[in-house]
Amino acid sequence: MARAIHINLLGAIAGGLCFVFTMILGNPGRAEALVADLSDHLIAVTTDFTGTELLLFGSIEEEGEVIVVVYGPRQPVTVRRKDRIAGIWINTASEIFGGVPAFYHVAMTEDATEGLPLSVLQRHQIGPDNLKFDAPDTMSEAERRDFRAALIRNKQATNLYSDEPGLIEMRGQRLFRATVVFPVNVPIGTYVIETLLVRDGRIESAQTTPLFISKIGAGAEIYRMAHTYPGPHGLIAILIAVVAGFGANWIFRRL
């Protein structure tokens, strides 16, 4: 499993160079407070996918701190709690949370959140504790807190949520860069990457960049077939198995 994570280096370099040239050649009078981009806007999950790493880079006009938040597609999630019944651990309680990002990652420059009020952290959902889920009304406050914490803990255990915020490095006063790791089990869908510029305890500027993660190649075709035409897919699976059974018999009778 521990194969080298392949980075689209060429793309990153090319993108970076373009960006730097635009910076140099562009009209300095119209410079924006915050500009950010990704080394790639599409992650292809192919049959040899083992996870990947993207480079997020950009520049800020004046000195400040940068926070990057990456959200996967939002979906409902069921959280279940086991209790010991007759010596066996059995799922007893469950709750469904809505609007849970399938993937979540935060990266920031050192001490970027220092001095940011909680209301700002919550509004921009900075840090897993400040994520907004649609929680069911049926639970008590304490129970909801436990289930919520369990959801985040489970996501972190499968590397879909970051434990610790990643570090954004500054290059000089204005350029910044950060790498975002997408593990092999990364869910497919449309991702949103929000880059925030922080200055004097408030969000000065924000930029949103989309990212698409989709299955590509033979595996993707199989997946699409299985979900769009489940009937014919089942028949083909059976046909393959029957033919393989006949074939094996035929071959090995001749050996």
Add this chain to the structure above:
Amino acid sequence: MNIYLPIAEISVNIFLILGLGVAIGLLSGIFGVGGGFLMTPLLIFIGVPAAVAVGTGANQIVASSVSGVFAHWRRGNVDFKMGGILLAGGLAGSTLGVWLFSLLKDMGQIDLVIRLCYVVFLGIIGSLMMVESIRALARTRRVAKGTASRRKLHEHNWLHGLPFKMRFRKSHLYISAILPIMVGFFVGMLSAIMGVGGGFIMVPAMIYLLGMPTIVVVGTSLFQIIFVMIHATFFQSYLNQTVDVLLAVLLIVSGVIGAQLGTRVGSKMNGEQLRSLLAAMVLLMALKLLLDLVITPTDVYSISLPVSQ
């Protein structure tokens, strides 16, 4: 070398999968068991979601039982009439099984039920096999001393008094059709939930419950398993989209090679000692699954995506 399985949505080492297929094929070749009852839990151990392991297992069993039935059919050891009756029960049972499967999945209890079924059946089968092989080893010693006694072919009991009697020429039986239908139904239901062909339950049931002669048992059971598993594959794909064709193909290819090697190896080895080894392995697996249920989990909370639709 890693390969991303499109339906299971995990990346696994391709050699691990192929090795698994060969190893289980080898065992099934040596012992004449289907291997599904080893394959499905092992797939779950390496991280394939339980539902996908069950659906894909069904698909793989279609191939292995098609290739296995020929040898028996050529020797005339398939009772098609008995197979047909068992199949009627089997199809009804596996329909109910697939339905129960999705119901339990909605309730969040499917993992528990799958594991409990495995603990119970692997435990029973493992113990029976162990006892049988120890007895056989003891018997061969007694035969050497000339004190072995001949066993009865089969005994009659109240089950043979049920109505709707039918004649099964190949099995030399005149019994109620209700009995094989019930056996087929029960095994079909379990095989849909556990992702096994059910041969390891079917074969003892045919011998001890129906009283069929041992020689036609394996061929007849394989014959009906083909159709029950075709049925299960179709409905797992159609209702749950849990058949991973890529994984199935890898397992089929490696499994077939393993099975062919196994038949060759098996004829040259001491069957009874091997059987006790397999029994020990089956018991170990049952124990591991049982421990997973009993030991306090690292996190008593778990998450899953709610069922779509």
